Amino acid sequence: xxxxxxxxxxxxxxxxxxxxxxxxxxxxxxxxxxxxxxxxxxxxxxxxxxxxxxxxxxxxxxxxxxxxxxxxxxxxxxxxxxxxxxxxxxxxxxxxxxxxxxxxxxxxxxxxxxxxxxxxxxxxxxxxxxxxxxxxxxxxxxxxxxxxxxxxxxxxxxxxxxxxxxxxxxxxxxxxxxxxxxxxxxxxxxxxxxxxxxxxxxxxxxxxxxxxxxxxxxxxxxxxxxxxxxxxxxxxxxxxxxxxxxxxxxxxxxxxxxxxxxxxxxxxxxxxxxxxxxxxxxxxxxxxxxxxxxxxxxxxxxxxxxxxxxxxxxxxxxxxxxxxxxxxxxxxxxxxxxxxxxxxxxxxxxxxxxxxxxxxxxxxxxxxxxxxxxxxxxxxxxxxxxxxxxxxxxxxxxxxxxxxxxxxxxxxxxxxxxxxxxxxxxxxxxxxxxxxxxxxxxxxxxxxxxxxxxxxxxxxxxxxxxxxxxxxxxxxxxxxxxxxxxxxxxxxxxxxxxxxxxxxxxxxxxxxxxxxxxxxxxxxxxxxxxxxxxxxxxxxxxxxxxxxxxxx
Amino acid sequence: xxxxxxxxxxxxxxxxxxxxxxxxxxxxxxxxxxxxxxxxxxxxxxxxxxxxxxxxxxxxxxxxxxxxxxxxxxxxxxxxxxxxxxxxxxxxxxxxxxxxxxxxxxxxxxxxxxxxxxxxxxxxxxxxxxxxxxxxxxxxxxxxxxxxxxxxxxxxxxxxxxxxxxxxxxxxxxxxxxxxxxxxxxxxxxxxxxxxxxxxxxxxxxxxxxxxxxxxxxxxxxxxxxxxxxxxxxxxxxxxxxxxxxxxxxxxxxxxxxxxxxxxxxxxxxxxxxxxxxxxxxxxxxxxxxxxxxxxxxxxxxxxxxxxxxxxxxxxxxxxxxxxxxxxxxxxxxxxxxxxxxxxxxxxxxxxxxxxxxxxxxxxxxxxxxxxxxxxxxxxxxxxxxxxxxxxxxxxxxxxxxxxxxxxxxxxxxxxxxx
Numbered sequence: 014x015x016x017x018x019x020x021x022x023x024x025x026x027x028x029x030x031x032x033x034x035x036x037x038x039x040x041x042x043x044x045x046x047x048x049x050x051x052x053x054x055x056x057x058x059x060x061x062x063x064x065x066x067x068x069x070x071x072x073x074x075x076x077x078x079x080x081x082x083x084x085x086x087x088x089x090x091x092x093x094x095x096x097x098x099x100x101x102x103x104x105x106x107x108x109x110x111x112x113x114x115x116x117x118x119x120x121x122x123x124x125x126x127x128x129x130x131x132x133x134x135x136x137x138x139x140x141x142x143x144x145x146x147x148x149x150x151x152x153x154x155x156x157x158x159x160x161x162x163x164x165x166x167x168x169x170x171x172x173x174x175x176x177x178x179x180x181x182x183x184x185x186x187x188x189x190x191x192x193x194x195x196x197x198x199x200x201x202x203x204x205x206x207x208x209x210x211x212x213x214x215x216x217x218x219x220x221x222x223x224x225x226x227x228x229x230x231x232x233x234x235x236x237x238x239x240x241x242x243x244x245x246x247x248x249x250x251x252x253x254x255x256x257x258x259x260x261x262x263x264x265x266x267x268x269x270x271x272x273x274x275x276x277x278x279x280x281x282x283x284x285x286x287x288x289x290x291x292x293x294x295x296x297x298x299x300x301x302x303x304x305x306x307x308x309x310x311x312x313x314x315x316x317x318x319x320x321x322x323x324x325x326x327x328x329x330x331x332x333x334x335x336x337x338x339x340x341x342x343x344x345x346x347x348x349x350x351x352x353x354x355x356x357x358x359x360x361x362x363x364x365x366x367x368x369x370x371x372x373x374x375x376x377x378x379x380x381x382x383x384x385x386x387x388x389x390x391x392x393x394x395x396x397x398x399x400x401x402x403x404x405x406x407x408x409x410x411x412x413x414x415x416x417x418x419x420x421x422x423x424x425x426x427x428x429x430x431x432x433x434x435x436x437x438x439x440x441x442x443x444x445x446x447x448x449x450x451x452x453x454x455x456x457x458x459x460x461x462x463x464x465x466x467x468x469x470x471x472x473x474x475x476x477x478x479x480x481x482x483x484x485x486x487x488x489x490x491x492x493x494x495x496x497x498x499x500x501x502x503x504x505x506x507x508x509x510x511x512x513x514x515x516x517x518x519x520x521x522x523x524x525x526x527x528x529x530x531x532x533x534x535x536x537x538x539x540x541x542x543x544x545x546x547x548x549x550x551x552x553x554x555x556x557x558x559x560x561x562x563x564x565x
Numbered sequence: 566x567x568x569x570x571x572x573x574x575x576x577x578x579x580x581x582x583x584x585x586x587x588x589x590x591x592x593x594x595x596x597x598x599x600x601x602x603x604x605x606x607x608x609x610x611x612x613x614x615x616x617x618x619x620x621x622x623x624x625x626x627x628x629x630x631x632x633x634x635x636x637x638x639x640x641x642x643x644x645x646x647x648x649x650x651x652x653x654x655x656x657x658x659x660x661x662x663x664x665x666x667x668x669x670x671x672x673x674x675x676x677x678x679x680x681x682x683x684x685x686x687x688x689x690x691x692x693x694x695x696x697x698x699x700x701x702x703x704x705x706x707x708x709x710x711x712x713x714x715x716x717x718x719x720x721x722x723x724x725x726x727x728x729x730x731x732x733x734x735x736x737x738x739x740x741x742x743x744x745x746x747x748x749x750x751x752x753x754x755x756x757x758x759x760x761x762x763x764x765x766x767x768x769x770x771x772x773x774x775x776x777x778x779x780x781x782x783x784x785x786x787x788x789x790x791x792x793x794x795x796x797x798x799x800x801x802x803x804x805x806x807x808x809x810x811x812x813x814x815x816x817x818x819x820x821x822x823x824x825x826x827x828x829x830x831x832x833x834x835x836x837x838x839x840x841x842x843x844x845x846x847x848x849x850x851x852x853x854x855x856x857x858x859x860x861x862x863x864x865x866x867x868x869x870x871x872x873x874x875x876x877x878x879x880x881x882x883x884x885x886x887x888x889x890x891x892x893x894x895x896x897x898x899x900x901x902x903x904x905x906x907x908x909x910x911x912x913x914x915x916x917x918x919x920x921x922x923x924x925x926x927x928x929x930x931x932x933x934x935x936x937x938x939x940x941x942x943x944x945x946x947x948x949x950x951x952x953x954x955x956x957x958x959x960x961x962x963x964x965x966x967x968x969x970x971x972x973x974x975x976x977x978x979x980x981x982x983x984x
Contacts, residue, residue, distance in 0.1 A: 542571060
């Protein structure tokens with residue numbers, strides 16, 4: 014079947030196409046070159062006057078795994094406000110802060126997204142993350158495996174194992190957990206919390222291991238680079254949410270010594286201590302550091318006002334933040350000598366000084382970082398806001414007068430503490446396409462996604478231009494996933510199953526000798542039962558695994 | 566005849582995965598690392614392999630078509646049991662969504678004690694490997710732990726080595742409420758568990774005093790329900806001296822009204838201890854007959870635990886009103902589907918309603934159901950996944966033999982398709 018998308022205005026930063034009128038051809042799920050005249054077009058869509066981008070990719074969204082399901086279970090009252098009915102082609106479920114898996118897929122697709130990446134997969138809980146994501150329709154998915162608070166790595170560091178041994182362990186863990194990236198959360202801090210440490214600065218030692226977060230970042234960032242993981246080490250830094258943590262973030266950037274590093278939800282790590290409330294924006298200094306250090310990429314973790322729930326691997330900081338829980342209930346877990354998690358419901362209020370300034374700090378960050386290839390649009394779903402608020406966020410970025418209108422309604426002291434009103438920048442469509450498509454695919458290392466040139470999979474979103482960018486982005490005319498039309502006028506019209514994106518970095522098989530001994534002595538399952546086999550993802554006939562090339 | 570090693574068990578709830586099982590045709594024998602729970606569950610013989618309709622053997626296709634026909638015009642079918650693996654629950658929820666059924670896990674009334682506490686105030690919990698390596702004080706509340714999971718102590722407390730304890734034999738075990746039925750809690754060096762016994766239904770009072778003492782509230786009484794307050798104070802002192810204490814309970818063992826308040830008091834007490842310069846965590850015990858699995862899969866599919874109805878076209882959770890027994894007793898339900906792939910002794914509640922049983926081969930019935938479809942057991946007849954008690958680890962279940970029995974998922978998906 015040959016499909017032709019005729020005459021759309023194409024924004025495809027991956028090929029340097031910026032708003033040119035182009036035809037796109039789709040065959041067998043992929044975009045193909047213009048076929049010879051003799052081949053008949055089976056289906057043509059007239060896209061004259063429409064805007065065409067590839068399907069959007071959310072490179073950091075908590076959509077699968079234990080803490081997400083704890084968040085769901087914790088908040089039945091949130092689901093009751095947003096029941097989702099079954100239809101002939103879609104399953105029932107619930108929405109709002111942590112939607113059910115099926116609804117997650119539908120709602121992402123209905124916004125023009127075709128892939129989402131779970132950024133915090135605990136190795137021991139990786140199976141659950143994949144099983145949940147296997148029940149998310151339409152979207153492609155993948156995940157970053159969490160290391161850095163696992164006792165195995167910390168023991169290696171204490172034992173002064175060399176970098177090669179650590180590389181083997183990281184590569185082995187990635188393969189075992191079917192990951193495409195590596196994440197570190199509060200490096201060593203989740204582990205330190207188990208030893209009753211309640212804070213851990215960049216150069217503070219773990220009470221048991223004597224290892225610092227700086228040490229952990231260094232070996233993991235090196236490992237990720239040396240074993241050829243395309244996605245730089247994905248870092249949720251120390252001191253999340255602590256006033257003054259801007260300095261920690263600047264020190265983290267400085268300390269990594271030029272290695273590739275992705276700082277995630279940086280908004281939560283960009284706080285100063287100035288002003289009457291001893292809480293201020295560090296966005297300008299952070300943005301300056303990002304602009305200067307080309308090895309650094311970030312996503313923002315924008316907060317937007319309203320009820321949500323925060324779900325994080327950072328048990329240490331989440332426990333400290335439980336006093337802000339709204340409603341007042343929360344969960345902290347220590348997990349399997351591997352990691353931990355904390356789930357705390359939050360209600361961000363525009364009339365609360367801190368929340369209002371958090372909102373402004375995120376936007377300042379977006380607007381002050383110059384290179385859209387190194388910054389990504391996230392709310393750290395659901396931690397800053399549910400992913401369904403992305404169209405609103407895009408409007409805030411693309412429409413200065415709208416932004417200033419909202420700014421004028423937030424806590425007055427917060428208005429005084431932000432430079433937002435004076436920032437003139439408005440994001441262009443091409444910059445949005447970079448942040449949410451081409452840049453994200455490049456950052457993760459997806460070889461044939463995020464672009465519209467021939468050879469790419471046909472993940473395509475078509476919008477009707479609208480000065481109100483929120484309206485434009487919340488209701489695409491068409492969404493194609495692997496060439497299949499899945500959304501028309503912002504509603505799912507058919508469903509399919511996406512693939513699971515992974516990489517397979519090499520390791521020395523002898524790494525399993527020490528691991529097997531460790532599993533037998535200290536853990537609760539056999540090493541052989543820990544490794545996720547391919548058939549666990551594919552056996553139900555819906556899942557598939559896509560292995561992407563390593564960085565050479 | 567073959568021997569399979571490192572076999573994981575879906576039966577005991579604590580994720581034992583070191584069993585050695587001899588397979589001879591379709592008969593299994595546990596050769597190593599069996600226990601009172603796992604061995605009979607693995608060795609249960611296959612009897613029926615053929616589905617029945619009205620007691621007469623039929624093909625699988627006919628049984629599925631009959632089941633679909635029975636469900637076709639129902640207004641409120643109930644799918645009870647829900648004792649299966651992850652894929653089985655996926656099929657079950659798809660069927661429930663299709664026919665507007667109530668989904669109710671058979672252990673939910675017990676599990677409700679935990680869910681109500683969780684959904685009202687939350688908790689601080691831990692998992693088995695943390696217990697194995699860190700726990701220096703274990704408080705067991707209202708539960709005969711070794712009857713619940715015979716190998717708990719051997720695997721997770723009296724393990725030879727722990728990463729963060731010099732000598733695991735020095736761990737302390739204290740029972741509150743129910744006394745243990747055996748000696749598994751006695752350490753290898755002979756140190757016996759401390760037992761502060763009281764009637765199970767007295768636990769609310771005892772636990773309330775314990776929490777008050779943790780918070781430093783003065784208690785004027787000298788004893789509570791037969792336990793000296795001084796003895797409870799001694800527990801509190803141990804909590805404060807411990808580096809990583811763990812409090813464990815089986816929600817289903819707290820079999821009195823409003824036991825969720827006991828779970829909540831314990832969970833809040835654990836939070837309080839964490840504010841007193843040390844660590845303490847809870848460890849709820851479950852993971853039997855797919856209960857954690859049912860709640861996890863229902864959780865991600867609907868947002869709610871496995872006592873949820875689809876009768877209005879979208880999931881609605883009610884931990885009380887969606888109880889199978891209540892719906893049958895009140896005449897609200899008009900058909901029953903009983904799904905139980907693990908336990909032949911766990912049969913559907915007695916009812917005169919049209920009944921479909923998707924059950925483990927070997928099940929016997931006082932009253933023959935309208936449709937009986939014998940299915941394989943996850944971890945024996947087919948591969949699968951099951952959650953263990955700590956709700957974080959899903960174990961990969963192996964296929965051990967070729968019995969030809971279909972999986973729960975296969976059967977339920979086929980019924981859904983037929984609708």
